[in-house]
Amino acid sequence: MTSTELQATIARMGTAARAASSLMAAASTSAKNHALTALARLLRESAAPLAEANRKDIAAAEAAGLAAPMVDRLRLTEKVIATVAEGCEQIAAMPDPVGEITGVKRRPSGISVGQMRVPLGVFGMIYESRPNVTIEAASLAIKSGNACILRGGSEAIHSNLALWKLVQAALTEAGLPADAVQLVQTTDRAAVGYLIASPESVDVIIPRGGKGLIERISREARVPVIKHLDGNCHVYVDAEVDLELALKVTDNAKTQKYSPCNAAESLLVHEAVAAKFLPKIGAVFAAKGVEVRGDATVLALLKDVPQAKLAEATEQDWSEEYLAPIISAKVVKSVDEAIAHINRYGSHHTDAILTTNHPNAMRFLREVDSASVMVNASTRFADGFEYGLGAEIGISTDKFHARGPVGLEGLTSMKWIVLGQGEVRT
Amino acid sequence: MTSTELQATIARMGTAARAASSLMAAASTSAKNHALTALARLLRESAAPLAEANRKDIAAAEAAGLAAPMVDRLRLTEKVIATVAEGCEQIAAMPDPVGEITGVKRRPSGISVGQMRVPLGVFGMIYESRPNVTIEAASLAIKSGNACILRGGSEAIHSNLALWKLVQAALTEAGLPADAVQLVQTTDRAAVGYLIASPESVDVIIPRGGKGLIERISREARVPVIKHLDGNCHVYVDAEVDLELALKVTDNAKTQKYSPCNAAESLLVHEAVAAKFLPKIGAVFAAKGVEVRGDATVLALLKDVPQAKLAEATEQDWSEEYLAPIISAKVVKSVDEAIAHINRYGSHHTDAILTTNHPNAMRFLREVDSASVMVNASTRFADGFEYGLGAEIGISTDKFHARGPVGLEGLTSMKWIVLGQGEVRT
Structure with a gap:
């Protein structure tokens, strides 16, 4: 793919994610939970094809001489699959954060003012090695009513593709837009550069990986980033x-x-x-x-x-x-x-x-x-x-928006709502 | 001032703001309220010197051929001074947002987990024309336990300096660090560039002004920005x-x-x-x-x-x-x-x-x-x-952190607190 084609691909994915995010924001809790329980079921049913895809990544990693701990982090063992499937069910069992209305107060003017919790929109997730992050990010996106664009490590590309196809099937089964969770299918590193510079289609970037990756993203991103660099x-x-x-x-x-x-x-x-x-x-x-x-x-x-x-x-x-x-x-x-x-x-x-x-x-x-x-x-x-968040998409050491472990609420924001009976400003 | 000197000046201000922000974060509510009521009193007592400083700005603006509505926005009339003095007292009367602890829940491990509201640290405020913003920003910074670096419009420099001296006096009278509110005293526009590229000393930039200013800051800032571009x-x-x-x-x-x-x-x-x-x-x-x-x-x-x-x-x-x-x-x-x-x-x-x-x-x-x-x-x-926020430092159309009118709470963030009795992770 030329760089122009790659840029166009990322732009197309962004447009599709933006469109899907509107549908996800309005999706019912039951449809979102349906997708999550379907995903858990599909994960458990797909041990064989997942193992097959994972074997390709493991073989390539070993052939490339990757260190043993790195190869281990790639492994989609039965235990890993059972854990992520259970994680999907736990997220389905959690309260829906979207639509929560808090703090409504009557003002002297007569209007009532409060806040409503809504999804952020579209997040981009950039991660390395562990393919289970694909499912963790997808399941948190679904429950929080966001769309997401996932960019996993090139060493896990076959595993990530196999997992992502299950996410697509689960979304479709629940009547939700398949474009709500998209995976960057090329391993070209330039894709990351385009993704983090697309404020028109990405509301926030969440990087998970080594310090080098996170420093690069913090430096080059043109959208907000939820991140932690160090844990000293x-x-x-x-x-x-x-x-x-x-x-x-x-x-x-x-x-x-x-x-x-x-x-x-x-x-x-x-x-x-x-x-x-x-x-x-x-x-x-x-x-x-x-x-x-x-x-x-x-x-x-x-x-x-x-x-x-x-x-x-x-x-x-x-x-x-x-x-x-x-x-x-x-x-x-x-x-x-x-x-x-x-x-x-x-x-x-x-x-x-x-x-x-x-x-x-x-x-x-x-x-x-x-x-x-x-x-x-x-x-x-x-x-x-x-902390009782049910899951985390990452940990933030920034002071803005979300600090510390980021769960479903960190993927939402509060907008103001005003309920009136025809009040005007004097 | 050479650009090296200017950069060094902004860096020194940043270091001083960072140091002051620790003291402000730990300051008592009564000391912060003392500073605010002292500021209200000093504003009311200082009609003559404020008018004198304001006359210099008005004369320069008229000599430079500024349009009449622009000149009007510069005016520190008695009514404007009375309004900002009253605003300081209103902020003093509001509850202190800092230290609020919410949502503490006991977890199965035995630890109790909740959140505590704390100041953001240091904010940079970049604004045009209206000198009353100097007092609004200073008073919100004081109550929210933040330090701030103010950069007003060059056309209001004499008025801003006169107002800022009252803020310094009020902080000192209350036993708070004078460096908690600093004013960039040069009208060199390069100062803005250094300020918005100082993540080590500035946690967030709040621009208020024309679309050109805000677009420039959004493009060049290396720290988070709370802003709105358009109100369509x-x-x-x-x-x-x-x-x-x-x-x-x-x-x-x-x-x-x-x-x-x-x-x-x-x-x-x-x-x-x-x-x-x-x-x-x-x-x-x-x-x-x-x-x-x-x-x-x-x-x-x-x-x-x-x-x-x-x-x-x-x-x-x-x-x-x-x-x-x-x-x-x-x-x-x-x-x-x-x-x-x-x-x-x-x-x-x-x-x-x-x-x-x-x-x-x-x-x-x-x-x-x-x-x-x-x-x-x-x-x-x-x-x-x-909306009942008492005051606003700006309006945000971003989805992150603070949406819509930003008051005292928008200048704070929630950190996690964990209260244990010797629990360990198993």
Whole structure:
């Protein structure tokens, strides 16, 4: 395809998505739920063709010498298919966000003013590797009454095409427009460039993938972007704290899984408990092979921990998202210093205070400028399912529109409605 | 100032605003209200120096041959000063939006998850002519716990500087950081370019002014923008309608004032009532000198109205924001055609249906994709004061974050809070 043809293709898809979005915005809850339950059924019935398509992607990935963890993320196992099918049914069971009317108040002029929740319109989803995102994005689009244009990774193209055909069939079965969920069928990277520069047909772009992808999209997009770049999450252990709780939560936040964006990457400890707490958590980390990059006080307190992997933290370490068995650690003099450090070096994703002191808990909640702020809980809870959103299309570290895990409501906006009886402005 | 110096100045202001925004986010409601009531008092006490500064701007504008309406918009009359002083007191009397906690729910894991309203951080306000915007923006920034950087029109620079000095004094009197409200003191237009490209220090830009200014900012901004470009507002007169009500509301929407963005620019009439309604509203428009640009049916129905000013509507007329005694008019076959026309040609600002038919009212409310959608009320009500927001910093026709009139809440966002007792993820 020439670049002119590709641009025309993306433009045609945009026009079709815009038309489908009007029908989706007006679609009944029962039609949307019908499509979602049909999709769950079709996924379960299609194990064989999905496996066949997935085998092509796996073979190509292995032939291209992709690293094993990358190949694993491509796999559409029976378990993955069962999980996404169940996800569709869970979204069908959730309340329809569209049409909710809130806060209607009578004004002195006589008019009643309130707000109605409506779909955003068309979103573009740009993602890498994991083909299950195709179904997650499609199902959230359907329930929230949006149309979407999906652009998956080229390495998953056969799997994505097979999944998308099921979405088309489910939409058609429910009497909804098939163009409500479209898939970019070329692996040409220029398609992304055209998609993110089409404000006339795309209302928002949601990228999910590596930092390089997200930086490129943020830089070049001419439409709003819901994104997070980094998850440099902090755990701050306050002066007054239940040490058992602090050990358990810090351990979980860092070591339960190393790769998620809500895993802790930096530990701050108040000087009043540093001598008690740090050797204990240091021993836990040493047992699990977690390297500690600390300031001088941390290193001194950990020097007698058997098998501890220690290094001196550089300035860069305070900003680092390791996604690995490494944690930076610093001793601070006060909750103020902890808050200032987090607001300066953090990525506005998720940060937790562990404390028994109520004023400090409240100050941390109010003053840490992050999408999720926690008291006495593991940062690993920052997740759409754990928050009760049913599903998440992504996590936002922007302050605009949607912060943190973005579910169905993040794919909608509130318009004003005015109900009158012939009132005029004087 | 060289462009390097100017860039450094804007960067310094940004750093100072960022620092001030942390203090403002944590400021007490009483300190913020103290600053607002002090500002109201200082405005009332400063009639003489404000008039003196304003005279310089007026004289320069007249010497430069500015049109009389432009010069009028510059005037800081006693009435304007009294109004903005009263506005500060009204904002002081409003509830503090910051710190509101909503929707806290216990999750199966044991954590409680909810949301807390917090300031956006730093906003940049770019505006033209009317110096009272300086006080409106400053007072909304103070109450919402944000810092702001103001960039008024060069023609109002002396007035803006005089007003801003009062804001500085009020902040200082209340023990709040003076840098919470800064004014760009040079009239060099390059300052705008640096300001809108500073995501590290500015969270959102709010432009208020002509279409040229707003288009330039939308194109060049590297931070989110809250804006509206056009107000092509529609009144649709449905088949089943109270004709008296329709006449009164249509008249008000078009003729109560011609220049506001919420004035009606286009009239759609169902064919079932066209022959009854159009000659009547045509006579009203003729009496007030309003030109009607109609389709063939409209022109035929208005041809016998004495003194009617008629023209055939071109395709361009359906998209036009006249801000003048001109209205486009079209006869439609159904509410569907009306909705489709509005969604195609409108500017997503404010649109009204006049009807006695409940299903049509509900369909219009749901399906018209605009920031404000009205039933049986004049589009002129689309306004922060009329909606009960107390004040507005601007009107947004974007779908993201804030739609329609933007008041204190539009200058905040919701972050997630998690309250635990040591829960960990399993």
